[in-house]
Amino acid sequence: MDLITIIGLAAGTLTTIAFLPQMFQTWKTKSAKDVSFVMLITFMTGLFLWFIYGIILGALPIIIANGVTLFFNFIILLLKIKYR
Amino acid sequence: MDLITIIGLAAGTLTTIAFLPQMFQTWKTKSAKDVSFVMLITFMTGLFLWFIYGIILGALPIIIANGVTLFFNFIILLLKIKYR
Numbered sequence: 001m002d003l004i005t006i007i008g009l010a011a012g013t014l015t016t017i018a019f020l021p022q023m024f025q026t027w028k029t030k031s032a033k034d035v036s037f038v039m040l041i042t043f044m045t046g047l048f049l050w051f052i053y054g055i056i057l058g059a060l061p062i063i064i065a066n067g068v069t070l071f072f073n074f075i076i077l078l079l080k081i082k083y084r
Numbered sequence: 085m086d087l088i089t090i091i092g093l094a095a096g097t098l099t100t101i102a103f104l105p106q107m108f109q110t111w112k113t114k115s116a117k118d119v120s121f122v123m124l125i126t127f128m129t130g131l132f133l134w135f136i137y138g139i140i141l142g143a144l145p146i147i148i149a150n151g152v153t154l155f156f157n158f159i160i161l162l163l164k165i166k167y168r
Contacts, residue, residue: 014130022123031118032118034116038105047099053088
């Protein structure tokens with residue numbers, strides 16, 4: 001694998017798993033008032049469009065990275081709605 | 085412009101501007117305890133690698149989208165450090 005591909009994979013992995021600590025913190029503290037609701041909705045809409053973009057292009061890395069990030073943010077949204 | 089390009093541009097715009105409402109909410113409420121510090125650091129590291137990836141590829145949309153998102157998250161990080 002060449003350096004550029006390794007950098008791209010590392011980038012995609014980090015911007016995806018970044019939302020795991022947010023998910024666990026919100027779940028653990030049962031508090032999400034400082035997390036912006038508008039941010040979550042706007043970010044998820046954008047991620048969904050990236051997901052569609054990946055499907056049209058047939059680009060599996062775009063589909064997986066954005067699909068998983070969308071799933072994590074959906075959980076954060078549910079926790080946000082539950083705990084405010 | 086074809087549909088796929090429009091979807092990609094809309095996706096990139098949304099996942100970038102999504103962090104503006106978070107920035108303004110944190111600045112206004114002066115509270116960021118529910119925003120995960122580990123999330124910010126991990127996400128910013130990933131965005132920086134996407135930025136480098138864009139520079140190596142010479143892909144301006146990747147450079148701009150991730151550069152601006154990185155800048156917004158850097159401001160959120162500063163507010164997080166200031167207000168906890």
